[in-house]
Amino acid sequence: MLRAFAPAAPGQRGLQEPPSGRPGRRRTATGPWWKADARSDPWRDPYAPAGLGAPAVYPPSPEEQSGPIVVDDRGRTKVRLRDLSVRLSALVLLAVLLVGAIGGGVGWWLTRATPESPLLSPGTTLTQVDPGITREPGSVSAIAAEVMPAVVSIEVRVGEAGATGSGVVIDGDDGYIVTNNHVVSGADGVDGAEIRAVFSDGSGSDARIVGRDPASDLAVIKVEKPELVTATLGESDNVAVGDPVVAIGSPLGLAGTVTSGIVSALERPVRLAGEGSDTNAVISAVQTDAPINPGNSGGALVDATGALVGINTAIASLGGNGTSGGSIGLGFAIPIDTVRDIAEQLISTGSAVHSSLGVNARSVTDGTRDGALVLNVEPGSAAAAAGIRERDVIIEVAGDRVGSSEELVVAVDRFAPGEEITIEVVRGGESQELRATLDAA
Incomplete structure (x- = not known):
């Protein structure tokens, strides 16, 4: 580096001459870029001497500046409040107060100039x-309008005690009403x-009792009132799980209450x-999730056509008795075929007849098969004549499986007194089939 760029001889200034020894062509006054100060301009002439200029000049610090307006090291202008004169401060404060007074006065004038509107306005129509x-046929409102006139509230008073329930008119000409x-x-x-x-x-x-049937929880009463609206009776075979249903009655004493749901189970x-x-x-009930509460008893359960498919009679309750408490989404109704049969018997004779096997039983299971364990057999009954013994487990009636004592009662009640049916029992670990002719109860 020294050999390449150092001056050729001591005392010589500028850069070394080219290796060829020929100095570069110097600019002349006639050159296009030549000026009188070219010799002193290091960017134009490499042989020009270098030198330092005057030092940078900085503004004085804010502490050294006088007056309320100062410039900081970055050139920003600031107002120094401590240097404001008392007169200027008073003027600024006065200006602020004046603006506030003007704004407040204008607001007060506007509120006074605009009168409040009257609180009352007679004759106003919204x-x-x-x-x-439009309410389509089959809607809940249409069903309720059709069936409501055939549903009644029933008030019972015995001394100082009273109770309420519901009923359904089944014969408007003669004033017959079915209830529980x-x-x-x-x-x-x-x-x-x-x-x-x-x-x-x-x-x-006022109403009189025509007949009661504790074995089906049905009763018929009669009123002396002409031209009652009669409910249309449906058929149990036309009811399917999932069908929409409407419950109408007087739950908790609230007459004309309508709830809706579906048929959630049958039999x-x-x-x-x-x-x-x-x-x-023991009934073979229509189960529904239509809300049913105490007071709905005896009321109507109707399908989407408005036909009566059941008489509401009980609810599933956490209390366990099915007659008190509130709805938890499981209600039970007596099927219309049973209602029709029992009501006709009560109106004709004042009582109803059921089939009887003549046994007392309880539900049992061995872990793989359920049945009804016979606890005792009534002497001279259909069961005694058929050879049914105590400790037998009834598992089938007329080809239908029996899994509990309730199912046994329902299975026997499907037949009329005097009919002969087959009964399968388990005795000593082996099953055998017996034949029984049902009695009347």
């Missing part, structure tokens, strides 16, 4: 919209007891024991 609502036995049984044969039916139009009529064996009544029944 805008009404008539969307033209446990609704009216407390007033049967009691002096001074009163039963009153209240209709959907608010009118009422559900349910044991009924009404509080304060002689009801002791």
